[in-house]
Each structure stands twice: as structure tokens, then as C-alpha cells.
Amino acid sequence: MNYNPIQKITRKKSQSIEIVVFDLDGVLAESKTNVSPEMGFLLEQLLGNKKVAIISGASYKQFSKQVLTFFNSANENLYLLPTCGSRMLTYKNNEWKPIFELSLSEQEKEKIINSLKSALSQYGHNPEKTYGPMIEDRKTQITFSAMGQNAPLEIKSKWDPDQKKRQVIKNILDHAIPEFEVRLGGTTSIDITKKGVDKAFGIKKIMELLKIQPQDIIFIGDALYPEGNDRPVLDMGISCVEVDGPETTKKIIKSIIEACEET
16 A cells, blocks of 8 residues: 555544544654643543544553543543554442453564564664663563663654664565564564564454444554554555654644544
8 A cells, every 4th residue: 555644634533533543652742751731631621522442552550641631531432542543441439440362472583582682683782772672571462662661752863763773674584584564663662472463463353342443443653654554554544643752742632632623
């Protein structure tokens, strides 16, 4: 499929969609940072008009830290899909409950981690300083972060702005572990899940749960390029908008809310 995310959501589309799906880092917040008070307020407004889902390579723990603490109240219209859609949680009876969870076995984790270490050795990735672990077991996903999980955004932003470094590592992994899904995510990350488990998989699960069609969804992300972890959503035929940061996302949310208030 051609790389062709849409540039603008029409008012008609804003009014007709059932759910707005967001990536987290680079879309709702900067990498590993909390959503701003304004973003939290806008999301609450949007939840009064539409269902909302957040799907990201981040763990549920990271979702809680970055997003959930900034809502005044939980909302049954909100769906969470951590670790690239390998989990789904909804809010029922005053708690977040899992709908499904596709955990990696200990043997699968071991193979992925060993293959990742080998790929990094082949590439020659050995930074002098890292900020936290570079490899993280997120139960349903193994995530590599080139400068460490807690690296400052300014450090991460400089390491691989054109994705070329991670693409080389990904190519090594694709040959070493073809039975797993390998995608570039975030600013310096590579996410590895079970084969076929990606953001498209997660959105298909949303469609099954809500009994909706692709035309009922808008996806907003920042990694829609061919090897990005948002790309599978575009390849489904879902209407996707590519953003360059939270400020652009705020403008889109405001436009959807305004369109809904006209009906």
C-alpha cells in the first residue's frame, strides 16, 4: 500500500466515526512524559462525544503513569491496548479489566532476548552511557530502547531520527526470528511480539468488541512510515492522520469536538 495518511479529518468524518484511536508517545505526550493538563481535559471532552482507544508499545504501567492519573474519572468509553495491541483493558465496576492478553512464554522471551543481544553485537551497538535497561520484558512484548528505557528525550531524539540505525537491527532480527513480529516504535525502540500481533491486530479486536467497521474509526499516530509500528493500521484501510507531536494532536481533537457539537 502507498504511504498516504490523510492530512485532515473532515467534519462529516468527525461526526460519523464511532471511535478515535491514538498512539501514545509522540501523539498524546512526548516520549515517556505525562500528558499535559490541557490534553487530559481535551480527552475527557472527547470521551463525552466518542469512544476512545489508546494503543502503544508502552506497558500498562506506563499507560497508568502517563495518562490515567490525569483523568478526573475513569470512563467506560476508554479502551487501553498496551504493548502494541497484545493486551486490551476496559473499565468495568471501578477497575481496569483485561479483555485478552497474549503473553510470551519463557522460552519465547529467552529466544527473543538472545537474538536481540546478538543483533546488537553484530551492529556494534555499545553506547558509553545508557539510562536504565536497554531490553525490557513487558510480558506480552520485548522492547529494545537504544539509549535505555529512561533516556531523556533530547538524547533519544538525536540517536536515530531517520530510523536507519534501527532498520539495520530490525533486518538482522527479521532473519534471526522470523516467527515473531518486529516493528520500530517510539523514538529509539524496537518492539517484538508474537507473529501477527501488532496495532492492526489490536484494532481488529476493537472492531470485534464494538461490532464496527473500518470506516467507523480514525487513527492518529506518528509512525506510519513503512516499518513503523503504526503502519499496520494504515495498511488495513483505516483512515489515519500522521502528527508531528501533541500540539498537532490537540488541534485535531478540538476539531472533532467542534464537529460533534454541531450535530
